[in-house]
Amino acid sequence: MTERVDDILGPDGPFAREVPGFVAREAQQAMAVAVAAAIEDRHALVAEAGTGTGKTFAYLVPALQSGRRVIVSTGTKALQDQLFHRDLPRVRSVLGTRVSTALLKGRANYVCLHRLDQARKDGRFGSREEAVQLQALHAWSSRSASGDRAEFADLAEDSPLWPRVTSTTDNCLGSECPSFTECFVVKARRAAQEADIVVVNHHLLFADLAIKQEGFGEILPGAQAFILDEAHQVPELAGQFFSVSVTSRQLTELARDALAEASAASGAAGALLPAVETLAPAVKRVRLALDRFPAKGPFVAIERDDDVERELDGLGDALEALADALAVHAERSRGLGTVFERAGALAVRFGHLRDSGARDTVLWYELSPQGFAFHATPLDLSAPLTQLREQSHAAWIFTSATLSVGGTFEHFARQMGLDDPHVLRVDSPFDYPNQALLYLPRDLPDPSMPDHTERVVDALLPVLEASRGRAFLLFTSHRALRIAADRLEGRVPYPLFVQGSAPRHRLLEAFRTSGNGVLLGAASFWEGVDVAGEALSVVAIDKLPFAAPDDPVLVARLESLREQGAQPFMAWQVPNAVIALKQGAGRLIRDIHDRGVLVLCDPRLRTRGYGKLFLASLPPMRATASLDDVAEFFGDARHTIVK
Numbered sequence: 001m002t003e004r005v006d007d008i009l010g011p012d013g014p015f016a017r018e019v020p021g022f023v024a025r026e027a028q029q030a031m032a033v034a035v036a037a038a039i040e041d042r043h044a045l046v047a048e049a050g051t052g053t054g055k056t057f058a059y060l061v062p063a064l065q066s067g068r069r070v071i072v073s074t075g076t077k078a079l080q081d082q083l084f085h086r087d088l089p090r091v092r093s094v095l096g097t098r099v100s101t102a103l104l105k106g107r108a109n110y111v112c113l114h115r116l117d118q119a120r121k122d123g124r125f126g127s128r129e130e131a132v133q134l135q136a137l138h139a140w141s142s143r144s145a146s147g148d149r150a151e152f153a154d155l156a157e158d159s160p161l162w163p164r165v166t167s168t169t170d171n172c173l174g175s176e177c178p179s180f181t182e183c184f185v186v187k188a189r190r191a192a193q194e195a196d197i198v199v200v201n202h203h204l205l206f207a208d209l210a211i212k213q214e215g216f217g218e219i220l221p222g223a224q225a226f227i228l229d230e231a232h233q234v235p236e237l238a239g240q241f242f243s244v245s246v247t248s249r250q251l252t253e254l255a256r257d258a259l260a261e262a263s264a265a266s267g268a269a270g271a272l273l274p275a276v277e278t279l280a281p282a283v284k285r286v287r288l289a290l291d292r293f294p295a296k297g298p299f300v301a302i303e304r305d306d307d308v309e310r311e312l313d314g315l316g317d318a319l320e321a322l323a324d325a326l327a328v329h330a331e332r333s334r335g336l337g338t339v340f341e342r343a344g345a346l347a348v349r350f351g352h353l354r355d356s357g358a359r360d361t362v363l364w365y366e367l368s369p370q371g372f373a374f375h376a377t378p379l380d381l382s383a384p385l386t387q388l389r390e391q392s393h394a395a396w397i398f399t400s401a402t403l404s405v406g407g408t409f410e411h412f413a414r415q416m417g418l419d420d421p422h423v424l425r426v427d428s429p430f431d432y433p434n435q436a437l438l439y440l441p442r443d444l445p446d447p448s449m450p451d452h453t454e455r456v457v458d459a460l461l462p463v464l465e466a467s468r469g470r471a472f473l474l475f476t477s478h479r480a481l482r483i484a485a486d487r488l489e490g491r492v493p494y495p496l497f498v499q500g501s502a503p504r505h506r507l508l509e510a511f512r513t514s515g516n517g518v519l520l521g522a523a524s525f526w527e528g529v530d531v532a533g534e535a536l537s538v539v540a541i542d543k544l545p546f547a548a549p550d551d552p553v554l555v556a557r558l559e560s561l562r563e564q565g566a567q568p569f570m571a572w573q574v575p576n577a578v579i580a581l582k583q584g585a586g587r588l589i590r591d592i593h594d595r596g597v598l599v600l601c602d603p604r605l606r607t608r609g610y611g612k613l614f615l616a617s618l619p620p621m622r623a624t625a626s627l628d629d630v631a632e633f634f635g636d637a638r639h640t641i642v643k
Contacts (some may be wrong), residue, residue, distance in 0.1 A: 050428025075230030146182025382417030
């Protein structure tokens with residue numbers, strides 16, 4: 001198969017003949033050969049493919065040619081849809097293969113017909129608009145073949161209606177659901193079980209693998225190969241799915257669902273009402289008691305507070321009381337039985353979170369404006385990840401444009417528990433020395449100084465003048481973003497697009513169509529954003545993206561490394577920040593015709609020893625500290641740059 005995929009993607013192959021604009025690339029062929037070998041031999045492969053390599057075709061061609069069942073997992077649902085609806089059909093068409101394919105998302109992405117019917121009968125809505133939207137959603141669900149909420153654009157992503165009309169593992173009635181035969185989730189899973197190639201996302205993949213590990217069966221069909229695109233996201237995501245968590249949303253939904261199910265059983269509602277009415281206020285009192293604490297921290301910090309301790313005790317008592325009340329009625333319906341099981345499981349998890357003293361686990365909390373979440377997260381994920389791979393007896397291919405640090409994969413491999421994996425690193429085909437320029441402004445203060453953001457903005461103004469806007473300004477915190485937005489307002493003659501002022505996709509579309517806009521973004525704009533062409537000619541980053549030092553999981557992980565004799569800053573914080581910086585920098589050059597300037601505004605790149613590692617991990621761009629070079633790059637001699 002390795003020779004076959006090499007020829008298919010070669011200059012005389014079907015892609016060169018049939019795909020407009022396709023150019024055979026040695027890097028793409030090398031990756032395809034490596035993926036084919038991994039699938040055939042069922043080994044682990046870590047493959048970094050620079051932007052523009054064409055890694056999607058490089059793994060889809062061997063996947064479709066292998067004759068084996070392959071799971072392809074992506075970092076986001078948007079990329080998942082693009083892969084399934086655009087890239088996969090194109091490759092299938094060129095290859096002329098009849099390989100069957102399926103798209104599978106988490107259950108929260110599909111409308112639940114039973115819960116939709118319950119919501120219509122309930123009749124309680126936050127507004128008249130919600131009532132109208134529910135009717136429109138019902139009409140759409142009767143026409144839709146998939147029930148995928150991505151197809152229903154008339155309801156916002158964060159609409160409070162979605163949790164009411166979608167199911168969770170906790171509240172699904174399974175085969176006893178009155179709508180089971182028409183269930184969109186069941187249909188999607190059935191299609192996935194019968195398909196050769198299944199496209200999922202990392203959230204679903206690890207949710208399923210975690211469930212399988214606990215012995216509850218599996219959603220995804222057994223596969224002979226797993227291909228994880230955007231694999232740099234995997235270590236953090238895996239941590240979420242090997243955590244034990246209890247959230248205020250789970251508790252309030254439990255109370256609401258208990259009442260909804262009880263209303264269908266004569267006399268049950270009256271019996272359960274006192275317990276339900278105790279749980280909901282207990283949740284609110286816990287959140288109120290946590291109001292004076294930071295948004296995130298170690299669990300022990302809140303447990304030491306008498307008021308919080310009292311309210312946590314009250315919440316535990318209320319949860320157990322509801323479980324006891326449900327036990328009396330659990331056999332009256334499948335719905336009440338499911339709610340009883342949820343209450344018991346939540347009570348056990350809540351007790352575990354309060355009593356666990358395991359050294360290999362960190363207990364922590366996080367707060368949202370209206371809610372809270374308590375977590376127990378394993379410090380070292382390498383052992384469970386290794387166990388999962390060994391149990392699968394499958395090939396595992398991890399690929400991304402950003403997996404290496406200083407040219408090696410040691411950090412990623414250690415996080416994933418990969419012992420001496422096969423590795424491949426292919427550079428981008430883009431001509432970075434001529435297409436891009438790295439500008440490192442001088443005389444900027446250390447990022448710890450209070451005026452750092454203001455000085456960064458001042459340093460960027462002449463760059464924006466030379467580029468005539470057309471810039472992404474990326475920040476490591478929302479606070480810095482807001483300061484920069486205020487300072488730029490009225491100082492540049494270009495439209496400003498600020499994260500938070502509109503939904504992400506609308507900001508991006510407005511930026512693209514403006515032609516000379518300046519977009520200010522934080523975390524979610526650092527990756528997965530693709531703006532090719534002249535609309536984006538500058539990417540500026542305010543500081544090196546080190547993780548927040550007060551993150552409780554990070555603090556515990558660093559302490560564990562220190563106890564093992566490692567130097568945690570260089571062993572963990574620097575490598576993670578290098579990968580994050582590479583993601584942000586990767587927004588700049590997306591096409592062979594793109595040209596642009598990368599501006600890095602952190603003086604530590606010059607003043608600290610680790611700065612060399614960051615610079616060595618970037619594409620090979622010419623570096624400068626001269627504004628004249630920036631002006632010359634943009635070829636605009638008419639502009640006088642004020643230094």
